[in-house]
Amino acid sequence: MQLMEKFLFKIAKKWIAGDTIDDALLSAKTAYQTGRHAIVNKLGEYHTSKKQIQNTIEDYQKIANSFRKWKIRGAISVKPTQIGLSISQRQCYKNLEEIIRRTRNAHVFIWLDMESSEHTDETIELYSSFFSKYERLGIALQANLKRTEDDLNHLIGIGAKIRLVKGAYKEKSTISFRSREDVDKNYIRLMNTLFKKGNEFAIASHDEKMIKKAKSLSKKFPRKFEFQLLKGIREDLKFELVKEKFVVSDYIPYGTNWLAYSIRRIKERKRNILLLGSSLVQLQRV
Numbered sequence: 001m002q003l004m005e006k007f008l009f010k011i012a013k014k015w016i017a018g019d020t021i022d023d024a025l026l027s028a029k030t031a032y033q034t035g036r037h038a039i040v041n042k043l044g045e046y047h048t049s050k051k052q053i054q055n056t057i058e059d060y061q062k063i064a065n066s067f068r069k070w071k072i073r074g075a076i077s078v079k080p081t082q083i084g085l086s087i088s089q090r091q092c093y094k095n096l097e098e099i100i101r102r103t104r105n106a107h108v109f110i111w112l113d114m115e116s117s118e119h120t121d122e123t124i125e126l127y128s129s130f131f132s133k134y135e136r137l138g139i140a141l142q143a144n145l146k147r148t149e150d151d152l153n154h155l156i157g158i159g160a161k162i163r164l165v166k167g168a169y170k171e172k173s174t175i176s177f178r179s180r181e182d183v184d185k186n187y188i189r190l191m192n193t194l195f196k197k198g199n200e201f202a203i204a205s206h207d208e209k210m211i212k213k214a215k216s217l218s219k220k221f222p223r224k225f226e227f228q229l230l231k232g233i234r235e236d237l238k239f240e241l242v243k244e245k246f247v248v249s250d251y252i253p254y255g256t257n258w259l260a261y262s263i264r265r266i267k268e269r270k271r272n273i274l275l276l277g278s279s280l281v282q283l284q285r286v
């Protein structure tokens, strides 16, 4: 490993389970032992090699079929571009169908992660065509996109299971809310709609303001929903939520393809950039 990569990996280990399926299952088991469910994601995106895509499908099959043996309450979360969307929508459709076929007997819930806005339409189309045939399927929607209010209403209309996130991709100002304040406002607006009209959804955020608002909405509109948080972030909050008897899922990424994911996490918070800086200094000392 290059020096820079080595040092980034040291930081990334906070957010990822490790390289292998067993690392992911172990991490999921630990989450389960602290009263949480697990959502396992194999790292990697924009795959165009058939071999890479096939390996990803096989990994998800192994994971989904191991949950029962490992006594884990788990789901999997798939990025459309890791199963062929970068080749064609048809390939992605075929591969999602294969994952569903290979995991069907394990009754595992499958989430579709939402990637950058160039894939939003295709991902929603993919979701809509499968959800009518396979109900244990959810989709992420991003509050930073102006279009999401319409998407949310349309998807609630077909009974979709939605994970609401703020959005991890930088988008053009013509299609997105850029300030933190506007994204938060939209998140709250969308969350209100979910509690009023949705069911079986996920509030995926580490933001205490959003979590507090969700808790108060849940008193007014009792719905089946869960909180979802990323591995390694706000463990204190997860512990509190479990104590308060909310359903909490830990999103657990694993795999060797950790760089893009880790950079997204680092950029999300000033303190992470400081962490990066101090680790660099330490590394130079060694």
Ligand SMILES: Cc1cc2nc3c(=O)[nH]c(=O)nc-3n(C[C@H](O)[C@H](O)[C@H](O)COP(=O)(O)OP(=O)(O)OC[C@H]3O[C@@H](n4cnc5c(N)ncnc54)[C@H](O)[C@@H]3O)c2cc1C
Pocket (backbone or CB within 6 Å): 112, 113, 114, 115, 140, 142, 165, 166, 167, 168, 169, 204, 205, 206, 207, 208, 228, 229, 230, 233, 234, 251, 264, 265, 266, 268, 269, 272
């Ligand atoms: C389960 C789950 C699934 C997701 N799936 C998707 C997806 O499919 N598509 C997509 O675009 N995005 C996804 N995201 C990422 C999401 O869009 C945000 O980028 C990310 O969650 C940060 O936003 P936030 O809601 O936590 O709020 P922010 O406003 O970013 O942060 C609020 C507070 O949370 C804490 N926090 C947030 N991030 C970090 C961090 N990296 N390290 C330490 N503390 C932090 C800090 O205390 C911060 O002040 C997902 C997030 C989660 C939790």
